[in-house]
Amino acid sequence: MSAPDAAALVEVEAIHTHYGKSHILDGVSLRVGPGEVVGLLGRNGVGKSTTLKSIMGLVRPSRGRVLLEGKPITGLPAHRLARLGIGYVPEDRRIFRQLTVIENLRTGLDRQGVAEARKHALLQKVYDYFPVLAERRSQPGGTLSGGEQQMLAIARAMMLEPKIILLDEPTEGLMPRMVSQISKIIRVLRRERIAILLVEQNVPLTLAASERVYFMEKGAIRHHAAASELHADDAVIRQYLGI
Amino acid sequence: MEIPLDLILIQTVNGIVTGMILALVASGLTLIFGIMDVVNFAHGELFMLGAYFGVIVLSATGSFWVALVVATLMVALLGAALQVVTLRPLIGRDPLTTILTTFGISLVLQNYALWQFGPVARKIQEPLSGHFPLFYLEYPVYRLVIALLSAAIIGGLWLFLKYGRYGIWIRATMQDRVMAQAMGIPVPWVYTAVFAIGAGMAAASGVLFGPLVGVHHTMGLDWILRAFIVVVVGGMGSLGGSVAAAIFISLLEAYSSIWVSPAQAAIVSFVVLILTLLFRPTGLFVPTPK
Amino acid sequence: MRERDHARVYWTGFTVVVALLALAPLVLPEYWRRFVTEILIWGLLAMSSDILIGYTGMVSFGHSAFFGLGVYGAGAALLMVKPPSLWLAIVFGLIGAGSVALFVAYFSTRLRDIYFAITTLIFSQIFYVIIFTWTDVTGGENGLTFRKPPLGIPGVFSTPFTTSTLHWFVLAVVTLSYLLLRRITHSPFGMVLQSIRENEARTRAIGYPVERYKIAAVMLSGLFAGLAGVLYAVQKSFAAPDFVFFLISGQTVIFNVIGGIGTLVGPIVGAGFFLMLHEVLSRFLTEYYLIPVGIIFIAMVIFMPQGLLGFARRWLNR
Numbered sequence: 001m002s003a004p005d006a007a008a009l010v011e012v013e014a015i016h017t018h019y020g021k022s023h024i025l026d027g028v029s030l031r032v033g034p035g036e037v038v039g040l041l042g043r044n045g046v047g048k049s050t051t052l053k054s055i056m057g058l059v060r061p062s063r064g065r066v067l068l069e070g071k072p073i074t075g076l077p078a079h080r081l082a083r084l085g086i087g088y089v090p091e092d093r094r095i096f097r098q099l100t101v102i103e104n105l106r107t108g109l110d111r112q113g114v115a116e117a118r119k120h121a122l123l124q125k126v127y128d129y130f131p132v133l134a135e136r137r138s139q140p141g142g143t144l145s146g147g148e149q150q151m152l153a154i155a156r157a158m159m160l161e162p163k164i165i166l167l168d169e170p171t172e173g174l175m176p177r178m179v180s181q182i183s184k185i186i187r188v189l190r191r192e193r194i195a196i197l198l199v200e201q202n203v204p205l206t207l208a209a210s211e212r213v214y215f216m217e218k219g220a221i222r223h224h225a226a227a228s229e230l231h232a233d234d235a236v237i238r239q240y241l242g243i
Numbered sequence: 244m245e246i247p248l249d250l251i252l253i254q255t256v257n258g259i260v261t262g263m264i265l266a267l268v269a270s271g272l273t274l275i276f277g278i279m280d281v282v283n284f285a286h287g288e289l290f291m292l293g294a295y296f297g298v299i300v301l302s303a304t305g306s307f308w309v310a311l312v313v314a315t316l317m318v319a320l321l322g323a324a325l326q327v328v329t330l331r332p333l334i335g336r337d338p339l340t341t342i343l344t345t346f347g348i349s350l351v352l353q354n355y356a357l358w359q360f361g362p363v364a365r366k367i368q369e370p371l372s373g374h375f376p377l378f379y380l381e382y383p384v385y386r387l388v389i390a391l392l393s394a395a396i397i398g399g400l401w402l403f404l405k406y407g408r409y410g411i412w413i414r415a416t417m418q419d420r421v422m423a424q425a426m427g428i429p430v431p432w433v434y435t436a437v438f439a440i441g442a443g444m445a446a447a448s449g450v451l452f453g454p455l456v457g458v459h460h461t462m463g464l465d466w467i468l469r470a471f472i473v474v475v476v477g478g479m480g481s482l483g484g485s486v487a488a489a490i491f492i493s494l495l496e497a498y499s500s501i502w503v504s505p506a507q508a509a510i511v512s513f514v515v516l517i518l519t520l521l522f523r524p525t526g527l528f529v530p531t532p533k
Numbered sequence: 534m535r536e537r538d539h540a541r542v543y544w545t546g547f548t549v550v551v552a553l554l555a556l557a558p559l560v561l562p563e564y565w566r567r568f569v570t571e572i573l574i575w576g577l578l579a580m581s582s583d584i585l586i587g588y589t590g591m592v593s594f595g596h597s598a599f600f601g602l603g604v605y606g607a608g609a610a611l612l613m614v615k616p617p618s619l620w621l622a623i624v625f626g627l628i629g630a631g632s633v634a635l636f637v638a639y640f641s642t643r644l645r646d647i648y649f650a651i652t653t654l655i656f657s658q659i660f661y662v663i664i665f666t667w668t669d670v671t672g673g674e675n676g677l678t679f680r681k682p683p684l685g686i687p688g689v690f691s692t693p694f695t696t697s698t699l700h701w702f703v704l705a706v707v708t709l710s711y712l713l714l715r716r717i718t719h720s721p722f723g724m725v726l727q728s729i730r731e732n733e734a735r736t737r738a739i740g741y742p743v744e745r746y747k748i749a750a751v752m753l754s755g756l757f758a759g760l761a762g763v764l765y766a767v768q769k770s771f772a773a774p775d776f777v778f779f780l781i782s783g784q785t786v787i788f789n790v791i792g793g794i795g796t797l798v799g800p801i802v803g804a805g806f807f808l809m810l811h812e813v814l815s816r817f818l819t820e821y822y823l824i825p826v827g828i829i830f831i832a833m834v835i836f837m838p839q840g841l842l843g844f845a846r847r848w849l850n851r
Contacts, residue, residue: 056425082427094422096415107415107426110408160427282647332835339592342650343790343834346594346783351827358821464779468658471651479648506666513659520640520652 008067009034009195010055010086010164015064015074017047017054024050025061026219032164035193037186039206039227042216042240048199049091051216052166055197056088057081069163083111087157087165087194091172093149095156097142101133104141104152108159126155129188147178154185164195171202183209203232203241215240249378250501256377258497260386262490263393267448268466269473269485270397271441277480278417278437280338281330284345286445286470287463288352293318293446294458295356298365307370307450315447322442326435334431349463356460367453389451396447397486400440404482413437417480472512476519478526487528491515554704558697567768570700572808573707574764576801578781579788580707580714581757586786587795588718589750590730591645595637595653596785598660599755601777602629603762605664608677608772617682623763630759631752633660638751642744645733654779661777676773679766694767703764707801710757714797717753726750758785787830793840802842 010032017025025047032038040048053059055066057078066074068084082088096104105126109119127134130151136144141152150170157165167186171179179202186209189196200206206213207227215223217240230237268290275283283289296314301307329344371388374381404410415423416433424430449458456462469492477488492512500508519527554573558566578600585591606629607622614621641652664671671677684698685691692698717723725746728736737743766772775781784807792803807826814822837844 058421058425077429077431078421078424079427079429082425088425090422090425094419096418096422098418099411099414103411103414106408106411107423107428110411111427156426282651329831329835336838338647339650340834340838342592342594342647343786344831346786347827347831347834350783350823350830354821354823354827358824468655472655475648475651504666506662509662510659513655513662516652516655517640520643524643524648 007033009036009069010197011067011070012051012055013065013067015051015054015061015066017050017059017061019050019059024219025054027064028054028216028219028221029064030197030214030221030224032195032197034163035190035195036212037190037196037198037210039210039213040197040199040216041203041206041213041237043242046216047219048216049168052088052090052168052197052199055081056086056166058088082108082160082162085160085163087160087162089150089153089157089165089167089170091168091199093153095141095144095149095152097140099141100138101141101144101152102137104156105133105159108156111160122159122161126158129185130155147174147181150174150178150182151185154189158189158192158194162194164197165189166197166199168199169201170198171200171205179205203237207232246501251498253377253380253382254497254501255494256382256386258494259490260390261497262493263390263397264448264452265466265469265473265493266486266489267393267396267451268445269470269477269489270400270482271444272467272470273474273477273480273482273485274400274444275438275441276474277482278413279330279434281341281345281438282338283438283441284342284467285325285348285352286345286441287465287467288349288356289318289322289442289445289463290449290452290466291356291458291460291463292321292352293449294367294453294462295360295365295449296446297450297453298360298367298458301367307368310367311447311450314450315443318446318449319439319443323435323439325442326438330438331431331434334434349467353460353463360458360460362460364457364459366457367450369454385454389455392451393448396444397482400444401482409433409436469509469512472516476515476527478529481526481529484526484528488526491527551704551708555701558700563696566696566700568808568812570696570703570768572805573700573703573801574761574768575784575788575804575808577707577710577764578758578761579785579792579800579804580711580797581754581761582785583789583794583797583800584714584718584726584750584754584757586789587797587799588723588730589726589747590733591642591747591750592650592786593653593751593754594650594779594782594786595641595655595657596754596758597777597779597781598633598637598657599630599758600762600765600781600785601657601660601664601772601774602633603627603759604766604772604776605629605671605677605762606759607763607766608679611679611682611766612677617680618687619682619684619767620687622682622767623760626759626763626766627756630755630762634752634755634759635748637755638748642747642751654782657777657779657782661774661779664777665774671774672772674774676771678771681767681770699768703768706760706764710760711797711801714757718797722746722749787826789840790830790838791833791840793842793844796840796842799840799842803840806841 008031012028012030014027014029015025016027028051042048050059054061057076060075065072073081132148133152133155144152170182183205186196198206198210207230210227213225213227213230214221223236272283272286275281293314296317297310300310300313325348329348330341333340369385371385373384375384404414412428412433415428416430420430473485473488473492477484492515495511496508499511557569582593582596585593603626606626610622610625611617637653637656641649641656644652665673681694683691683693684702725741729743729746733743788803788807789800791806793799810826811822814825
């Protein structure tokens with residue numbers, strides 16, 4: 001890959017990650033610019049989620065570096081990374097099920113040095129984007145529908161005022177009607193100038209939402225292209241996704 | 244055999260009073276378990292140290308209430324230090340290792356107390372010496388104060404967990420520690436804080452209980468056993484369950500000591516434990532798991 | 534070839550150690566003779582607990598109940614039957630420990646991990662309370678005193694126990710127990726226990742009745758703990774509620790962790806190390822010796838979880 005790019009927001013440099021004895025990531029390198037939406041495509045089990053977890057500090061790469069705005073962040077605990085501006089929306093959403101919607105949001109909002117007025121503004125903003133969350137603010141997170149939980153997971157990450165959100169399979173298990181909702185949310189984040197690293201199975205959505213796309217296979221990046229150059233039925237997509 | 248109603252009522256009051264102290268001890272234990280999967284074997288020793296620190300501060304300041312607050316804070320601080328030094332390195336290891344370390348801590352603290360304070364029991368002067376008539380008894384007002392204060396502390400903990408900013412952090416950590424961390428919650432420090440809170444609650448109950456029977460370096464073991472029973476019967480990690488179980492068991496023990504000696508009355512709680520394990524191993528006072 | 538070498542080294546080491554222990558009473562003064570015998574008895578108790586901690590992955594905090602009932606069972610036989618018989622003491626002790634073990638096993642094996650540890654602790658306290666308060670039968674706080682039985686086979690020979698003959702008898706019992714337990718842990722039964730330790734759910738899925746194996750493991754462990762109790766009763770000639778008290782269970786766990794769990798020999802080493810530490814430290818610190826012991830124990834859990842034996846083994850292999 002190219003030398004560290006001063007303009008990159010997140011730069012992943014040849015990371016290797018293991019779970020016990022199995023070697024999951026075998027030298028993954030990628031780059032996300034400020035405010036950029038980048039897709040990460042590949043079959044199941046090629047290491048897409050592990051890439052996100054490695055960036056988030058939830059698993060520790062054995063080799064390689066992760067940089068945030070040029071500063072190395074490899075091996076920092078996840079809570080430090082969250083404070084530095086990385087939001088994480090995991091695959092299964094992982095809402096705090098027994099916490100109410102507002103309490104879920106407050107887990108990210110109650111940071112040191114955030115003025116009350118700012119908190120209110122942030123909350124108001126996500127309530128404007130997701131009116132349904134405002135309606136259900138006192139309801140336990142576990143009682144929300146799948147789509148609502150996905151909104152809550154994203155809204156919760158937005159509470160951190162992140163520079164980037166790592167978005168893992170946001171459309172998984174959602175009804176088709178909700179899928180278009182997700183594209184809308186991604187556009188919202190983009191308008192907020194929040195960069196996204198998007199892991200998705202839904203190829204048309206990914207191509208439409210992203211500026212660039214990486215293709216993963218067997219724990220490494222194999223291909224890289226501008227989203228505008230690709231179509232859902234391209235040979236390269238068939239090759240890496242087996243559609 | 245005729246049981247006089249007044250005896251039953253007196254024992255009811257007694258049972259509730261001990262039940263509330265037991266609930267205070269057990270809620271710290273269950274909180275620590277629920278959040279960090281640590282069975283705190285040293286909980287009884289923190290109770291005992293709280294009582295001793297209470298003795299010291301009381302003799303220095305002359306105020307029971309200052310002693311209560313200062314001893315609680317001292318033991319909370321000690322708890323935080325113990326957590327950082329001995330339990331933090333074990334995060335991610337088998338939970339059984341934590342029972343071993345806290346057992347080691349209990350050995351050290353118990354013998355430290357013996358060394359520092361000697362084998363003779365110390366007395367804490369009760370802050371209120373008033374009595375009120377209860378049937379044929381002059382019942383000490385202080386006992387009721389204990390019950391009320393314990394209830395107030397547990398209630399305070401509940402409010403803090405429910406509405407406090409850090410209370411939400413604690414509950415989020417309890418439900419999903421990985422996601423809590425990804426939301427910027429400093430989970431290692433949450434652990435430390437929770438251990439400190441639990442330790443402080445144990446210490447507070449130690450100071451409150453001190454005036455009833457005196458302070459002794461082995462008093463911890465008796466309480467930790469009862470608290471363990473309460474926590475298992477109440478459902479591990481369930482705060483409400485622990486409170487209910489503490490009162491339930493203390494009432495049973497109080498009633499049975501109408502007939503048998505207090506040492507034998509302890510067997511009642513063992514029987515409750517066995518029955519719980521047989522018929523409802525997840526705990527008597529928690530909803531049936533789905 | 535290498536395996537045979539390994540076996541040769543092992544059996545040579547085994548013979549040397551047993552021979553040294555057998556020679557010990559001939560060279561050691563009276564006090565230390567008793568001391569070594571005591572190490573062997575505590576070692577047997579610790580080894581019995583290793584079946585659970587090391588091989589099945591269940592930490593028992595209730596071994597004092599098995600041990601104590603062994604002591605009281607032996608005591609009962611020695612008091613009630615005239616003339617006192619060693620073999621009857623063993624039988625009574627094993628019956629006592631075995632029935633307690635069956636009771637504890639039946640209830641506590643329904644629970645796993647820390648729940649198991651807590652319930653074993655609570656159960657052992659039940660027996661402590663019973664023995665402490667049932668003064669008519671157990672002597673309560675004062676305990677029971679009885680005479681040492683003679684060592685012998687009825688109708689063949691009979692000789693009173695001296696510190697030396699007692700030492701040899703204990704050494705023989707402990708050595709045989711070790712060989713037997715080693716055999717058991719290498720047997721298919723032992724393999725199932727270890728597979729429960731590694732992955733209980735999978736072991737159950739393969740079709741093993743895990744609960745029954747666990748009950749058997751607790752029973753086995755309890756019987757050998759009871760045997761240690763019988764030996765202790767013979768050595769001390771009295772039974773006291775302290776022998777059933779939780780502190781004994783705690784020490785047993787400490788022996789295991791210090792020596793190295795899952796090795797059978799390790800717990801004996803741990804018992805020896807602990808008693809030496811006690812011996813040395815209590816000269817300066819009297820009863821406060823448990824403060825440094827506790828700190829060493831905590832440090833070992835954190836930094837040396839494989840115990841002294843595991844550490845030595847790694848160091849030798851380096």
